[in-house]
Amino acid sequence: MxxxxxxxxxxxxxxxxxxxxxxxxxxxxxxxxxxxxxxxxxxxxxxxxxxxxxxxxxxxxxxxxxxRWQASRVTYWIDAASRTPSVHIMNRSPDPVSQVSMAFFVRLPDGEQNLLFPVAVGELPPCSELVISMSALRYSKGTAWNKESWYFPVAGRTTSLVADQSVPHGAWFDGVPRFDFVDREGVDWNRSDGDLELGGYGFNSGPLWGDTAAKAWVGQAMGTERLKTAFCGDEAT
CATH class of the missing domain: 1.20.5 (Single alpha-helices involved in coiled-coils or other helix-helix interfaces)
Known part of the structure; x- marks a missing residue:
């Protein structure tokens, strides 16, 4: 079983x-x-x-x-603290840049009238700095900026502008509406409020913005000083 x-x-x-x-x-x-x-x-x-x-x-x-490497090393700054205020344009790269142009405003001491200084620098050598002192600025009283033309005092071009008024003590730099240049590769750049952007207007074209430019008296820089930059090829902005 x-x-x-x-x-x-x-x-x-x-x-x-x-x-x-x-x-x-x-x-x-x-x-x-x-x-x-x-x-x-x-x-x-x-x-x-x-x-x-x-x-x-x-x-x-x-x-x-x-x-952006070279373009980031081409810039400007305004020295407003020194006894003689000035605009500084710098190329801190080891290569030249060309077609450098800028425009800046200067406000007269009364605070009512703006002066406009369009400046064509041309070529800016490597590791160099261009200084435009307030004491070198002249303007034409009552002469409004002509939107169809630029003046080229720094580049050595002729102009019919009669700028015989010195900028009085107490005036101050009041903004940079444009700053343009072309890098070593032929690329156009501009700085708007210090920020680097592609594209530029060049010497003979492009707007200056707003009624401030339209109402400004125009002037020119009668001289500049060229310096060597303290830093070259390192820092960028």
């Missing part, structure tokens, strides 16, 4: 094993593996795309930095 019972138990065990839906289980496992594989592929593709995007952005930033 014992042997017969053991045989029945073994047969029942075999039948239980056979009752398991192995095909269905294998199908489900295969599907799960496929889903996991797709998920892994999707994640890998996503991260791969993110890495490629980061590399592209980095390449663009590097190219932009290379494009």
């Amino acid at each position: 014992s042997d017969q019972g053991d045989g029945q138990d073994e047969e029942q065990a075999k039948r239980w094993w056979r009752r398991i839906p192995w095909i269905a289980i294998c199908t489900v496992l295969t599907a799960l593996i496929g889903i996991a594989s797709l998920a892994f592929t999707g994640v890998a593709t996503f991260y791969g795309a993110e890495v490629a995007k980061d590399q592209l952005d980095q390449s663009r930033e590097q190219a932009d930095e290379e494009t």
Whole structure:
């Protein structure tokens, strides 16, 4: 009897094993593996795309930095604290820049009248600084700026402007509406409120903004001083 019972138990065990839906289980496992594989592929593709995007952005930033390298080292600043206020134009790069032009306002001591000084520098050598002192400025009383023309005193060009009025003590620099130049690659740049931007107007064209320019009396710089910059090729703005 014992042997017969053991045989029945073994047969029942075999039948239980056979009752398991192995095909269905294998199908489900295969599907799960496929889903996991797709998920892994999707994640890998996503991260791969993110890495490629980061590399592209980095390449663009590097190219932009290379494009802006020289231009970022060409700038101006106004020394208003010294006994004789002055405008400083600097090229702190080891290469020259060309077609440098700017315009700045000077406010007379009464605070009512603005003077406009358009200045064409031309080429600015490497590692150099141009200083335009307030004492070198002359203006024509009552002569409004002509929007169709520029005056080129620094570049040595002739002008019919009769600027015979010295800027009186107590006047102050009152803004730089434009500053343009062309870098070594022939790219035009400008600084608006000190910020460097692509594009420039050049010597003979382009607006000066607002009614302030239209109502200003025009003047010119009668002389400049050229200096060597203290830093060259290092700091940028």
